Amino acid sequence: MTVTPVPLPTNAPIPTAAATTPVGAGAVPVTAGAGVVPVTAGAVANPVGAVPASGAQGQGQEAQLTDEQILTQMQAIKDEEANAHPLVDHSVDLLELAQEYENGSEAFKKKIQNLSDTHDRMRRSRGDGNCFYRAFAFAWFERVMLAIKSKPELHANAVRTIEGTKDLLLAAQFELLAFEDFYQVTLETLQNLVHSTSEELLTAFQNDEISNSIVMHFRLVASAFLKTHQDDYAPFLEFGQTMDEFCSMHVEAMGRESEEMMLIALTKATQVSIEVAYLNGNQAADEVNFLPFLPDTAPYMPPLVLLYRPGHYDILYRKSHCLEGVI
Amino acid sequence: MAKPMFARRLSKELKDLAMNAPAGVNIIDANDFKVWKLGLAGAPGTLYDGEKFQLEFNFGPNYPLESPQVLFVGDNIPVHPHIYSNGHICLDVLYNHWSPVQTVASICLSLQSMLSSCTSKEPPPDNATYVKTARANPKHTAWAFHDDTV
DSSP states (O other): OOOOOOSOOTTOOOOOSSEEEEEGGGTSHHHHHTTTHHHHHTOOSOGGGGSOOOGGGOTTSSOOOOHHHHHHHHHHHHHHHHHHSOSEEEEEEHHHHHHHTTTSOHHHHHHHHHHHHHEEEEEEEOSSSOHHHHHHHHHHHHHHHHTTTTOHHHHHHHHHHHHHHHHHHHHTTOOHHHHHHHHHHHHHHHHGGGGOOHHHHHHHHHSHHHHHHHHHHHHHHHHHHHHHTHHHHGGGSOTTOOHHHHIIIIISSTTOOOOHHHHHHHHHHHTOOEEEEEOOOOTTOSSOEEEEEOOSSOOSSOOEEEEEETTEEEEEEEGGGOOTTOO | OOSOHHHHHHHHHHHHHHHHOOTTEEEEEOSSSSEEEEEEEOOTTSTTTTOEEEEEEEOOTTTTTSOOEEEEESSOOOOBTTBOTTSOBOBGGGTTTOOTTOOHHHHHHHHHHHHHTOSSOOOOTTHHHHHHHOOSSGGGSEEEEEOOOO
16 A cells, blocks of 8 residues: 555545545645545535634634534534424424425426425425435334324334344344444334324434434435345446445435435335425426335335425325324 | 433443454453543554554444544554544544444454555655644544545
């Protein structure tokens, strides 16, 4: 191994491999010549890079925050975000979505208007890169909970499915030690649905530890499915990328956004179908396009409905699904 | 849930490390769930054969959803193109490629393999400037990722 050449060519894509070179807080001379690095890569490890560093001009010229202070500030920012946007929010009337576009494009307004013929409510999932997994898990668990009396088999089915994910994860070579806490939290949340209220389910999904554990578990399930079905999905990867690399970078890491392949994987791994309503500013159509994601066997309940706007997933409620008790 | 998740996870990892530590890895101090010190021995037949290093792991309350802070400490910091003389380590899984499927043991193994594959003991080319300006916590550095297959 030779020494890593530090200054990156300005237009170089950042390779995906294991070793790194710091672009220290704007103070490392290397970065001056290669200032585009973080932009092209999206690979900046930590936003704190923006904090001014005192650099070589000596101490005391600029206020240097201690790591402790930075941590406190980051926590404050997180808390603010948490208050403004809960991980999963109360549901709202779909017309509230229309208000977001009041001054926006006609295409959006028309599509939302048409969407509201068949869908009456929506529920926001925080835009933290985990929105798909969180929306999927909440929509599924809520569906099961609301049907706990009328269709108890949905619950039995879900419990069986989640229990089965343990073997899937083991088959994909995940270490039990590394995933069992997430698995356990997910299973317990599901089991508790027998006596949960809508309010309690929402509270669980708004709790960082519970909610993120469930997200993590569903990420690992999607990853395990892709890894154990490499022959089917590897052809969709970028040239030269292995499924393990793809999964560790894009599926297993928290906050990484999902694409169609993860939706397909999760649908097939859980046997839960999804319909995604694609809402965009395309003027050519007045209707929102729906794309179904189907399991291999006939679905045993109506699809979960998600609303997709470029880069983000929320939950939609279809009138014909007649879900009583949504809060 | 009686214990917070990071404590549950770390007690399991500790037990596992005590029973099946990877070769060359030993626990020096793991008396709380905040900071652990581990010993890492250079693998036989590599440039670091016979050398002993110390690693420090700092765990936050969001571990393992968030990565631990990991650095080399003590008087012997490995001289390696991806390890700065202040102990900071350039390894993507410690920063933005972190995933909770990593464990203390798996990180030790990654570091050991990073050392073992080294063919020339040299510090990173920008070591002097970086060490002068870096913060104590390597997670506060914005890292750009290079290929290490060089």
